[in-house]
Amino acid sequence: MSHLSITTAAAEQIQRVLEERGQGLGLRVSVKPSGCSGYSYVLDFADEAANDDIAFEDHGVTVFVAPDALEMLDGSEVDYVSEGLNRFFRFNNPNVKDQCGCGESFTV
DSSP states (O other), X not given: OOOEEEOHHHHHHHHHHHHHHTOOSEEEEXXXXXXXXXXXXXXXXXXXXXXXXXXXXXXXXXXXEOHHHHHHHTTEEEEEEEETTEXXXXXXXXXXXXXXXXXXXXXX
């Protein structure tokens, strides 16, 4: 059975953005071929669930994963971090074998 967890910080940020938008069911995550290492994460807010989305709930929020991304994201933790002036969602993904120097893409 596939698993994806959401940290408290990520859940709070997802909830905050959904409230600011005034709509949405949760965060949608997929991957696309990109960058120098192979794949990059694609994040969007889900206003409705696609028929084939896989939903993971944690801390009162939902993250929807596209089926073609599930194998690459299985076991991942979605976090929201601050580094200096930058704030962003970070994936702690045990499937990543290598990632490019800029951190924008990864290989599984």
